[in-house]
């Protein structure tokens with residue numbers, strides 16, 4: 261260990277309420293996330309390991325860590341549960357990984373608005389359980405909701421179960437405010453309102469250490485899960501779109517192509533070898549779904565109340581579909597995109613002609629700025645980076661908006677453009693560029709971080 265590191269550890273050990281993790285195997289494990297879904301990222305990130313990991317227990321210890329990182333000019337990468345897919349929580353330039361999972365208190369519930377103030381390290385599963393006591397639930401959940409933190413979701417996620425109604429995390433109205441610690445000459449805990457929070461929302465922890473969040477919640481409903489069997493991908497898409505525009509409450513609407521269904525856990529596959537539409541709605545909404553199925557002459561199977569099922573359909577949607585495919589064959593990777601409105605099948609058909617069953621289709625119904633749309637997380641049989649780039653080009657030419665999961669930066673995984681407000685916030689709250697260096701394209705890396 262270098263003398264610089266020994267001095268650093270000496271300083272860190274003086275902080276109250278801070279766990280320091282130095283064991284190599286633990287530091288290695290806590291320097292990784294689920295980037296291995298991308299062979300491109302796997303190649304880039306496998307050797308990226310922090311010098312050490314710290315776990316603060318309160319806001320004061322967070323501030324003290326920020327002070328020491330400033331003093332030593334040492335990179336600081338934040339971590340919730342490390343379930344991200346883009347290598348968001350992987351330290352590219354060594355330094356400290358700070359895991360936020362011990363800051364996990366639910367601080368306030370506001371009955372008049374349904375807003376909840378929660379510390380960033382709270383697990384979304386725990387938060388949802390607590391909200392139930394107030395007759396509320398989270399609007400948006402990643403399919404990793406049982407293990408992911410709310411801070412990690414806001415800083416690194418985008419949407420998921422609930423996006424059919426509530427859109428994406430960055431849509432106005434989902435995040436109401438946050439508190440974050442800065443990393444500058446005198447680190448401070450600052451409070452941000454909804455507008456001021458925007459640059460920190462989905463910034464991979466590059467411009468502030470989020471300690472708590474104020475988020476909007478929904479009325480808790482009993483969600484029922486139903487599976488529809490359908491032949492023909494075009495007709496399957498038409499049925500899902502008919503369901504998503506009906507006057508009913510919906511939590512989820514997805515399509516899995518039959519070759520994907522074949523690879524899902526045995527409880528889910530069912531008997532019929534067909535494409536499947538997966539829907540979560542209220543019991544009242546299910547009646548309408550059943551009517552739609554009758555009109556289209558397709559079979560549906562009501563599984564029951566999602567919360568009471570041993571295996572719920574939340575386990576096979578969003579990126580959990582990719583997880584199950586990869587459990588069978590690690591050569592499956594994936595892409596994420598918003599399909600062109602009303603040209604979804606044309607795009608799929610065109611790609612099928614070129615790439616055959618190297619691409620299997622998994623669609624998710626979402627609301628984009630209030631408009632029902634279809635997103636896709638197709639699983640792709642990996643051949644090479646060139647193949648992935650060609651597929652991306654093909655999709656873009658056909659009108660899809662790509663959220664590329666094979667790149668490291670906030671911008672690359674998003675709309676591909678630099679958000680000047682995110683960069684301005686970094687300049688103000690992290691002027692030395694210590695937070696998660698290398699992940700914000702709009703910020704030039706300082707020489708001292710060159711590996």
Ligand SMILES: Cc1cc2nc3c(=O)[nH]c(=O)nc-3n(C[C@H](O)[C@H](O)[C@H](O)COP(=O)(O)OP(=O)(O)OC[C@H]3O[C@@H](n4cnc5c(N)ncnc54)[C@H](O)[C@@H]3O)c2cc1C
Nearest residue numbers: 340341342343344348403409412416417418420465470579
């Ligand atoms: C099988 C599978 C399914 C998934 N499904 C979805 C899905 O449906 N929707 C979706 O959006 N994502 C999904 N993901 C990605 C990921 O699980 C979620 O985004 C999750 O919410 C991340 O939470 P986390 O606590 O694991 O965050 P981490 O992975 O630990 O961190 C994510 C990012 O947030 C930053 N961060 C963490 N805590 C803080 C903090 N306190 N302050 C500032 N920055 C912070 C980290 O530095 C990192 O950049 C999936 C991943 C897998 C493997």
